[in-house]
Amino acid sequence: MKKVRRQDSPLFSTVLQETPEEESIIKELQSHFVNVNFFIQNTKIGCPVIWIDRKKILDVIKFLKNVSKPYNMLYDLHGIDERLRIHRDGLPDTDFTVFYHLLSIERNQDIIIKVFLKENILHVPTIVNLFPNANWYEREVWEMFGIVFDNHPYLHRILMPRYWKGHPLRKDYPARATEFDSFILTKQKEDIAMESMTFHPEEWGMQYQNEHNDFMFLNLGPNHPSVHGVFRIVLQLDGEEIIDCVPDIGYHHRGAEKIAENKSWHSYIPYTDRIDYLGGCINEMPYICAIEKLAGIVVPDRVNIIRVMLSELFRINSHLLYIGTYIQDLGGMTPIFLLFTDRQKIYNVIEAITGFRMHPAWFRIGGIANDLPSGWDTLLRECLNWLQKRLYIYVKSALKNSILRSRVEGIAAYDAKSALEWGITGAALRATGINFDVRKQRPYSGYENFDWEVPIGSGISDCYSRVMLKVEEIYQSMRILEQCINYMPYGPFKASHPLTTPPMKEKTLQHIETLITHFLQVSWGTIMPPNESFHMIEASKGINSYYLISDGSAISYRTRIRTPSFPHLQQIPSVIRGSLISDLIAYLGSIDFVMSDVDR
Numbered sequence: 001m002k003k004v005r006r007q008d009s010p011l012f013s014t015v016l017q018e019t020p021e022e023e024s025i026i027k028e029l030q031s032h033f034v035n036v037n038f039f040i041q042n043t044k045i046g047c048p049v050i051w052i053d054r055k056k057i058l059d060v061i062k063f064l065k066n067v068s069k070p071y072n073m074l075y076d077l078h079g080i081d082e083r084l085r086i087h088r089d090g091l092p093d094t095d096f097t098v099f100y101h102l103l104s105i106e107r108n109q110d111i112i113i114k115v116f117l118k119e120n121i122l123h124v125p126t127i128v129n130l131f132p133n134a135n136w137y138e139r140e141v142w143e144m145f146g147i148v149f150d151n152h153p154y155l156h157r158i159l160m161p162r163y164w165k166g167h168p169l170r171k172d173y174p175a176r177a178t179e180f181d182s183f184i185l186t187k188q189k190e191d192i193a194m195e196s197m198t199f200h201p202e203e204w205g206m207q208y209q210n211e212h213n214d215f216m217f218l219n220l221g222p223n224h225p226s227v228h229g230v231f232r233i234v235l236q237l238d239g240e241e242i243i244d245c246v247p248d249i250g251y252h253h254r255g256a257e258k259i260a261e262n263k264s265w266h267s268y269i270p271y272t273d274r275i276d277y278l279g280g281c282i283n284e285m286p287y288i289c290a291i292e293k294l295a296g297i298v299v300p301d302r303v304n305i306i307r308v309m310l311s312e313l314f315r316i317n318s319h320l321l322y323i324g325t326y327i328q329d330l331g332g333m334t335p336i337f338l339l340f341t342d343r344q345k346i347y348n349v350i351e352a353i354t355g356f357r358m359h360p361a362w363f364r365i366g367g368i369a370n371d372l373p374s375g376w377d378t379l380l381r382e383c384l385n386w387l388q389k390r391l392y393i394y395v396k397s398a399l400k401n402s403i404l405r406s407r408v409e410g411i412a413a414y415d416a417k418s419a420l421e422w423g424i425t426g427a428a429l430r431a432t433g434i435n436f437d438v439r440k441q442r443p444y445s446g447y448e449n450f451d452w453e454v455p456i457g458s459g460i461s462d463c464y465s466r467v468m469l470k471v472e473e474i475y476q477s478m479r480i481l482e483q484c485i486n487y488m489p490y491g492p493f494k495a496s497h498p499l500t501t502p503p504m505k506e507k508t509l510q511h512i513e514t515l516i517t518h519f520l521q522v523s524w525g526t527i528m529p530p531n532e533s534f535h536m537i538e539a540s541k542g543i544n545s546y547y548l549i550s551d552g553s554a555i556s557y558r559t560r561i562r563t564p565s566f567p568h569l570q571q572i573p574s575v576i577r578g579s580l581i582s583d584l585i586a587y588l589g590s591i592d593f594v595m596s597d598v599d600r
Helices: 023-032 054-066 134-145 187-196 256-260 269-273 281-295 301-329 334-354 376-399 402-408 416-421 463-487 512-523 565-570 572-576 581-591 595-599
Strands: 039-041 049-052 073-081 096-104 109-117 123-125 148-150 216-220 232-238 241-248 531-539 542-550 556-562
Touching: 023 054, 049 054, 054 096, 054 109, 054 123, 073 134, 073 542, 073 556, 109 123, 134 148, 134 565, 216 581, 232 581, 241 572, 241 581, 256 269, 256 556, 269 281, 281 301, 281 531, 281 542, 301 334, 301 376, 301 463, 301 581, 334 376, 376 463, 402 463, 402 581, 463 581, 565 581, 565 595, 572 581
Parallel strands: 049 109, 123 148
Antiparallel strands: 039 049, 073 096, 096 109, 216 232, 232 241, 531 542, 542 556
């Protein structure tokens, strides 16, 4: 990279990305389904949004999956309670909506298919036979909205306890504990709760025995160090061999999407830090960017680069903990203690910039909370110099150790086809040879202006290739951070826009209009124009995104959080069958997940 004066740097000019060519797939759909009415919705999502009748969903999804340059990943599937929505001019008459978000790697395009449903006919055919990862998504929609997916193999609650009553994401469901009757734990309630935890193999199509062997069922977790959080996985075993398994999630569910629909746009920012609690500012990025799309805010170049800098610092921090716990799961104790020293040095830089360490909640709508402090670049450079030396030690002494490699190479391996079927993203997808990193393929916040490379695997994702790709990603993040130091542009740290929250403090002391705006936005919240928005980013564990609906209010009408860890855990049974329990421990360590990212 050629060194130039910061304020004149052409590397950090604002570049508006053109919308991908969308008309071709719409024309293909219309020409293939001649007698089907397609309603094209105008949104700020950035991809085609098409409404269809529920009876045609299987045919349309099947067509999109098999079209030239197919939409071969079910990226997300969820629901919307439309009954209280005010601004719905021109939209189909519907009480509930199910949306299917499909992604095409070859096209580098998305498409969202929406199915409109009336309250008296909440039935949609399952698409599990087309996309196996639809299983958990459909269970979540049924649980949260009461929408039934016909012929689903196992339509039971997934995040809430089995004895739970009601559908929490419906608009008529209470959002606060104070809206319920006082809870009293009786013996009967305790018995029901304990019975709901009992595992019945026959419900999952498992047998206690076959003609040759009796099987044992083993609970691993939810309080076991190797499951990386409150996560339970029930194993069907023939000796040490895993015949089948059932991941059980939901122990960390906090109702993050429900909370988002009862908080102002601005006041929800701290909650985003805690979705993946190791991601910090990375989690704030998709939420903030989606809001800025709604508002039409273009942030200054300095804001973009500072956001990138904080995101990459948190990416390295998350990756370091992943590497340390991964080695610890395999029996190596020393690196995890050394890596915490490295992470504290990163937190020292983050604290010097933001004032906080783990959960800064520092990004703002239209900018950041404060400008960079003096001396930030010296602190960051010292930290990078330290990390460069330490990372070399971990790779040489632990990760390239012949005992460790023989323990994990070839274990829990899968190819690109399997990764796409299960909605796998991040390093686990790139380890299969697929070059898809959102920072490159769909650059945001100025990533297109940096000189760095995407680490790609050889074609098979196994326990070893996944961790080594994360190591290389740390090196690439350090390259990005070096450029942030050398080419940080001058300029304001907040956009000059009426919907930026809050306005610059010094202006409130000079202009009464700004003072009024400041007061209203801080006390009541910013009013976002009605529309729908979406933004995805490359988080530390894969692709994370926020889908937002504004109904012209100070709060979100619908907030959908798509996290990478949710589909990653759903894939476990298909990968680990036929392996040993020790292989499962290595596999869980290689996934890189936290349960708050799964359960939300």
